[in-house]
Each structure stands twice: as C-alpha cells, then as structure tokens.
Amino acid sequence: MKKLVLTLAMIAGLTSCNNDDDSIIDPPVADTKEYTLSEKNDSGVSGTVIFTKNDDGSTTVAFELEGTEDGNMHPAHIHFGNAADGGEIAIPLEAVDGETGTSTTEITELEDGTEITYEELIDFDGYINVHLSADELETIVAQTDIGENALTGESESYDLAEADIAGVSGTATFEERENGETLVTIMLEGTEEGNTHPAHIHAGSVEDAPGAIIITFNPVNGSTGISVTNIAVTDDSEEEEGEAITYEDLIDFDGYINVHESEDNLETLAAQGNIGANATED
Known part of the structure; x- marks a missing residue:
C-alpha cells in the first residue's frame, strides 16, 4: 500500500511539473521578413513592408508608410528583377490608403497564376514600387x-575627385546584395541639368590610365548627379562574353572609375577615382 501511495505521489509530481513547463513555453513566432521602403522623387513617403507566413502557406504582405496623405490611394506592385534595371509586374498588391499609410494583401500566386510560397517570396528576384x-x-x-536583391548592409564608398570639369566631384558607393551582385550608386555635385555623363569602371589605376573598360554604368543624370546600376557581369568584349563578378570581386578589383563629360566627348573627364585594391585607406 505504501508503494502504491508513493508511486501515485510521484506521478502527480511529474504531472505538476509538466503542467508548469507547458505554462512557460512561449507560443511559436510567425515567420516574417521586413524590408525598408525608401523615398523616391522627393515624395516624402517611406516606411516598411512586412512579409508574414500564414498557416496555410500563403503570405501576408503589409505596408506601413509615413508621409502619405488623406484622400490618396497609392497602387503597389511586386516586380520581376531589381529596381535599378526595372522589370514587369509580377504581383499586384492592394493599394496603400493615404489616410493610414497601410494596406494588406494575401498572396498565393503570381499574376500569371503560378503558385508561390512564403519561402519562394523571400528569396524572390524582385522589387516593390509604390506609385503616386x-x-x-x-x-x-x-x-x-x-x-535575393535585398541589400546585406555591407558597402564600400570611393571618392570621385574633380577632373577636367571644375566643381564636379562626389562618391561611388558599392552595396552587396543577398545574391552576391552589387548595387552601385554614383552621386556627384556640380553637374548641370540637361547633361548626361557616361561612366565606366576601367582596369588598372588612375595613375596608370588609360585602362580597358570593364563595366559600363548607367549614365549620370546631370539634373540629379545620380547614377544607379546593378552589376552582375562584366561588359562583353569582341572576343568573349562578360563574366560573372560579385561584390567581393569588385571591392578587391584592380580598377578605377571615369565619369565623362558626354557621349560625344569621352576625352574630357568630369570626375575620376580609384576603387577596390587601388583605393587609398583613410
């Protein structure tokens, strides 16, 4: 009888412990991925978009924007490709309400009917536009x-010094993407509205110029002083196709950047600077 009482007491104790353990276990946290939306065209609008995995495998995409105004509705889409290169609409999203700065869309498929999971979306080759x-x-x-186009947070910035055109100088910032490609943003001061400035990465250094063109950037807009380019491969040559080049390759590259006055006057340089292995440590 004593053994039976002891056994029952032990079982009761274990049950009590198990109940206590269950009471302190946190509920499962939903899978989420957050991206920061940057202002475009001096709109004053920015914020976040959050992707959340649902129990049925679908994805909820929720915007939380600041700077929108009551009475406006802002269409939004997920596009194929990256923002620097542009691409077609992949998934239409619910328009963002200007009064609240919010919208919510449940996604199970692309616009063409192709099914897509949360895991596929957060590894998608895409970008989001929110329109006026x-x-x-x-x-x-x-x-x-x-x-895969999201930025990792790793970056390198290089100075572009004044060259043949007085007053023009700036920086070139290289940012790593999740897929290893590179977003390069050239920002110059002193450029003039109406001008377009071709720009390239050349082999070698400024001191040893000229060197062969390795990569062609999107031209610098004279009105804004800005050029934005996605880099995944080197330029084609007469002998061979371009080769894949990663962010890590570029920030160790033996090269320099030339920004030219115009397509018709490549000999005159607006700005110039060494990059990668040739960059001078501050």
Missing part, C-alpha cells in the same frame, strides 16, 4: 528591392 496614383503610375513615391 492609378493615373500617375510613372511617378514612384517609395521603392525597395526584396528577396
């Missing part, structure tokens, strides 16, 4: 790369 209005889709108010 349904009648002004060409004006983007906020934008972000997503999935």
Whole structure:
C-alpha cells in the first residue's frame, strides 16, 4: 500500500511539473521578413513592408508608410528583377490608403497564376514600387528591392575627385546584395541639368590610365548627379562574353572609375577615382 501511495505521489509530481513547463513555453513566432521602403522623387513617403507566413502557406504582405496623405490611394506592385534595371509586374498588391499609410494583401500566386510560397517570396528576384496614383503610375513615391536583391548592409564608398570639369566631384558607393551582385550608386555635385555623363569602371589605376573598360554604368543624370546600376557581369568584349563578378570581386578589383563629360566627348573627364585594391585607406 505504501508503494502504491508513493508511486501515485510521484506521478502527480511529474504531472505538476509538466503542467508548469507547458505554462512557460512561449507560443511559436510567425515567420516574417521586413524590408525598408525608401523615398523616391522627393515624395516624402517611406516606411516598411512586412512579409508574414500564414498557416496555410500563403503570405501576408503589409505596408506601413509615413508621409502619405488623406484622400490618396497609392497602387503597389511586386516586380520581376531589381529596381535599378526595372522589370514587369509580377504581383499586384492592394493599394496603400493615404489616410493610414497601410494596406494588406494575401498572396498565393503570381499574376500569371503560378503558385508561390512564403519561402519562394523571400528569396524572390524582385522589387516593390509604390506609385503616386492609378493615373500617375510613372511617378514612384517609395521603392525597395526584396528577396535575393535585398541589400546585406555591407558597402564600400570611393571618392570621385574633380577632373577636367571644375566643381564636379562626389562618391561611388558599392552595396552587396543577398545574391552576391552589387548595387552601385554614383552621386556627384556640380553637374548641370540637361547633361548626361557616361561612366565606366576601367582596369588598372588612375595613375596608370588609360585602362580597358570593364563595366559600363548607367549614365549620370546631370539634373540629379545620380547614377544607379546593378552589376552582375562584366561588359562583353569582341572576343568573349562578360563574366560573372560579385561584390567581393569588385571591392578587391584592380580598377578605377571615369565619369565623362558626354557621349560625344569621352576625352574630357568630369570626375575620376580609384576603387577596390587601388583605393587609398583613410
């Protein structure tokens, strides 16, 4: 009888412990991925978009924007490709309400009917545009790369010094993407509206110039002083196709950047600077 009482007491104790353990276990946390939307075209609009995995495998995409105004509705889409290169619409999203700066969309498939999971979306080759209005889709108010195009936070910035054109100088910033490709942003001061400035990465250094063109950037817009280019491969040559080049390759590259006055006057340089292995440590 004593053994039976002891056994029952032990079972009761174990049950009590198990109940206590269950009471302190945190509920499972939903899988989420957050991206930061940057202001475009001096819109004053920025914020976040959060991808959340649902129990049925679908994905909820929720915007939380600041700077939108009551009475406006802002169409939004996930596009194929990256924001620097542009791409077609992959998934239409619910328009963002200007009063609240919010919208929510449940996603199970692409616009063409292809099914897509949460895991596929957060590894998607895409970007998001938020537009001014349904009648002004060409004006983007906020934008972000997503999935494999998202930035890792790793970056290197190089000075571009004044060359043949007085007053023009700036920086070239190289940012790593999740897929190993590179977003390069050239920002110059002193450029003039109406001008377009071709720019390239050349082999070698400024001191040993000229060197062969390895990569061609999107031209610098004289009105803004900005050029944005996605780099995944080197330029084609007469002998061979371009080769894949990663962020790590570029920040160790034996090269320099030339920004030219114009397509018709490549001999005159607006700005110039060494990059990668040739960059001078501060």
